[in-house]
Amino acid sequence: MAIKQTPDPLKALWLKLPPYLRNRYFLALVAFTFFMIFIDRHDVLTQFKLHSTVNRLESDLENYDALIGKAETEKLEMERNRESFARESYFMQKDDEDVFIIVEAPAE
Numbered sequence: 670m671a672i673k674q675t676p677d678p679l680k681a682l683w684l685k686l687p688p689y690l691r692n693r694y695f696l697a698l699v700a701f702t703f704f705m706i707f708i709d710r711h712d713v714l715t716q717f718k719l720h721s722t723v724n725r726l727e728s729d730l731e732n733y734d735a736l737i738g739k740a741e742t743e744k745l746e747m748e749r750n751r752e753s754f755a756r757e758s759y760f761m762q763k764d765d766e767d768v769f770i771i772v773e774a775p776a777e
Contacts, residue, residue, distance in 0.1 A: 689695060706713050747754050755761045762768045 683691065756768075760768055760770065
């Protein structure tokens, strides 16, 4: 009595694939590529986040450098004219003086 074998649908599907897709080296390459792009510690999403963080930090560095330059020029100006700076910025006065603050009217 012969045993009737039923055809395996997965095997039939596997045999329908072209031979280069059934190659074990190709399958290993596909698995490795998938792992490196989506699963690895240095995947594409992580690299994108790190790149955007570096760009943001570099722009912050430029902004802070500009602020430092502005503060240094202000410091030099203050050292040159301490008295006039204190009078103009903080409305300081001597004991025998009266200070009048003149505010310009907005242009219409």
